[in-house]
Amino acid sequence: MKPAPFDYAKPNSVEEVFDLLDRYGDDARLLAGGQSLLPSLNMRLSAPAILIDITGQHALRGIVIGDGVLRIGALTTYAEVKASVEVARAAPMLSQAIPWIAHPAIRNRGTVGGSLAHADPAAELPACMLALDAQLEIAAKSGRRRVAAADFFRGLFETDLKPGEMLTAIEVPVIRANYRSGFSEFSRRSGDFAMSGLAAHARFDGEVLSDVRLAYCGVDTRPVRARIAERVLEGRPFGSAALAEAKAALAKDLDPPDDLQATGQMKLHLSQVLAGRVLTTMGRAAGG
Numbered sequence: 659m660k661p662a663p664f665d666y667a668k669p670n671s672v673e674e675v676f677d678l679l680d681r682y683g684d685d686a687r688l689l690a691g692g693q694s695l696l697p698s699l700n701m702r703l704s705a706p707a708i709l710i711d712i713t714g715q716h717a718l719r720g721i722v723i724g725d726g727v728l729r730i731g732a733l734t735t736y737a738e739v740k741a742s743v744e745v746a747r748a749a750p751m752l753s754q755a756i757p758w759i760a761h762p763a764i765r766n767r768g769t770v771g772g773s774l775a776h777a778d779p780a781a782e783l784p785a786c787m788l789a790l791d792a793q794l795e796i797a798a799k800s801g802r803r804r805v806a807a808a809d810f811f812r813g814l815f816e817t818d819l820k821p822g823e824m825l826t827a828i829e830v831p832v833i834r835a836n837y838r839s840g841f842s843e844f845s846r847r848s849g850d851f852a853m854s855g856l857a858a859h860a861r862f863d864g865e866v867l868s869d870v871r872l873a874y875c876g877v878d879t880r881p882v883r884a885r886i887a888e889r890v891l892e893g894r895p896f897g898s899a900a901l902a903e904a905k906a907a908l909a910k911d912l913d914p915p916d917d918l919q920a921t922g923q924m925k926l927h928l929s930q931v932l933a934g935r936v937l938t939t940m941g942r943a944a945g946g
């Protein structure tokens with residue numbers, strides 16, 4: 659199939675992007691890496707009046723650390739994030755998660771902002787942003803605002819972005835002393851979307867866990883925190899007893915629907931296995 663006809667614009671400045679977004683509202687789509695947008699155009703799942711190509715907006719690209727915050731421009735590609743020593747140091751979870759996303763050709767073009775704006779429930783980065791308590795910077799002609807990742811993902815491919823708005827950057831607190839994070843997932847084949855994926859972040863004081871954050875992808879209509887399992891682990895030594903209780907609690911947190919990849923029951927089982935794998939690896943890294 660071929661896409662429905664659309665106009666195309668490649669603005670020379672971010673201001674021009676906002677002017678176009680303001681003029682076309684919901685009839686416009688931003689073109690970033692194109693790795694999700696182009697398939698959806700070709701399948702006619704989306705038929706915008708205009709594509710606004712932002713690939714030339716270099717102000718939206720880049721990685722900087724300052725004041726305890728890692729800032730990633732929305733147009734930064736997965737490959738750039740993976741190659742960044744700053745990211746590896748400040749938010750190692752992201753470096754661990756990127757290789758799970760698709761294939762190298764897609765990671766060379768796909769962008770962090772595109773992934774978050776697209777909000778595929780099985781995508782890796784939205785779960786990471788939830789676990790890391792990221793702040794998302796959103797801008798429009800009328801001004802800027804910030805939204806916590808927890809409030810950004812609203813439902814299936816649905817976010818807090820309004821017509822006329824663009825995601826401009828993502829800010830993640832730099833990992834602090836005693837904190838560990840990890841990411842892993844199960845997918846049918848290497849590069850496929852996750853049947854279940856876990857982004858975990860926690861403080862280890864010796865063996866004792868606190869500030870535990872378990873964010874899953876692939877098990878709901880959006881990335882979700884496993885709050886009951888988190889509470890089970892909070893403030894106690896990490897070991898086989900705590901892990902067994904946390905796995906049991908996951909059955910209360912998660913109710914994955916059946917899909918083409920796996921039954922809900924299988925996804926829950928995989929989510930429990932992931933909790934064991936990821937937390938155990940984090941515990942070992944912490945010397946626990």
Ligand SMILES: Cc1cc2nc3c(=O)[nH]c(=O)nc-3n(C[C@H](O)[C@H](O)[C@H](O)COP(=O)(O)OP(=O)(O)OC[C@H]3O[C@@H](n4cnc5c(N)ncnc54)[C@H](O)[C@@H]3O)c2cc1C
Nearest residue numbers: 688690691692693694695760768769771772773775781825
């Ligand atoms: C074969 C294949 C396998 C894949 N496997 C995975 C996988 O395992 N995991 C995974 O996470 N993804 C996967 N993807 C999707 C890929 O990661 C996409 O790159 C990503 O979802 C979208 O990023 P993009 O930069 O390509 O955005 P685009 O495709 O350009 O845009 C996607 C949507 O986001 C909007 N958008 C883009 N940037 C912004 C912005 N800054 N502000 C507001 N709206 C914006 C666009 O208008 C569009 O609606 C796969 C894709 C393919 C083709």
